[in-house]
Amino acid sequence: MSALAIHSGPLGYDGQTVLQPVSLDIQAGEQLILLGKSGCGKSTLLNHIYTENRKECALIPQGLGLVDRLSVFHNIYMGRLSHYGLLHNLRNLVMPAAARVDEILPLLERLGLSDKCFATVADLSGGQRQRVAVARALYQGASVLLADEPVSALDGPEADRVMSLLNQHFNTAVITLHDVERALRYGQRIIAIQHGEVVLDEPAKRLSVNTLNAFY
Numbered sequence: 001m002s003a004l005a006i007h008s009g010p011l012g013y014d015g016q017t018v019l020q021p022v023s024l025d026i027q028a029g030e031q032l033i034l035l036g037k038s039g040c041g042k043s044t045l046l047n048h049i050y051t052e053n054r055k056e057c058a059l060i061p062q063g064l065g066l067v068d069r070l071s072v073f074h075n076i077y078m079g080r081l082s083h084y085g086l087l088h089n090l091r092n093l094v095m096p097a098a099a100r101v102d103e104i105l106p107l108l109e110r111l112g113l114s115d116k117c118f119a120t121v122a123d124l125s126g127g128q129r130q131r132v133a134v135a136r137a138l139y140q141g142a143s144v145l146l147a148d149e150p151v152s153a154l155d156g157p158e159a160d161r162v163m164s165l166l167n168q169h170f171n172t173a174v175i176t177l178h179d180v181e182r183a184l185r186y187g188q189r190i191i192a193i194q195h196g197e198v199v200l201d202e203p204a205k206r207l208s209v210n211t212l213n214a215f216y
Contacts, residue, residue, distance in 0.1 A: 020196050033183040068120070072108070076139050167186055
């Protein structure tokens with residue numbers, strides 16, 4: 001059974017086509033990795049999938065989508081704004097509810113950010129900001145993850161720790177990466193995009209680093 005069915009016309013922005021029509025069925029329980037050079041259309045495809053399936057998906061955009069002037073806690077809490085009423089959300093903005101803090105702290109601990117709960121996002125490093133965006137996606141409680149380069153600002157061991165956490169938490173995921181070795185470690189299915197077209201769609205177990213390097 002498909003978790004997501006994507007059947008699009010040409011995709012792009014500002015009147016410019018970036019990606020030719022795409023037809024994809026993403027199976028429930030599938031960890032899919034999108035590969036390709038910068039500008040090939042990976043982000044365009046990911047954003048289209050999110051636009052068409054917002055209710056089922058948690059998104060980690062490449063730009064992270066954080067509010068710099070707010071705390072780490074509040075940026076993560078925004079993942080569940082729709083779960084609560086306006087009054088609760090306003091109260092939580094002024095004085096975080098103990099129950100919500102208790103929900104968020106374990107996520108921060110797993111991401112090595114337990115001491116940053118009430119730090120302002122503007123004061124964090126790039127890697128810390130990226131982990132806050134990951135925590136927000138984990139907190140959201142969606143069934144499908146869409147993540148655009150979610151570990152690009154992290155070193156090797158930290159990147160692997162975050163990828164493992166995302167794999168454990170989300171049964172179904174579509175993730176863009178540049179690191180082909182990591183793609184083979186964490187992906188079940190690999191899609192490569194080149195010159196605005198899907199040119200490879202194969203199970204990861206059939207592929208090698210050398211095969212995937214050809215797309216860079």
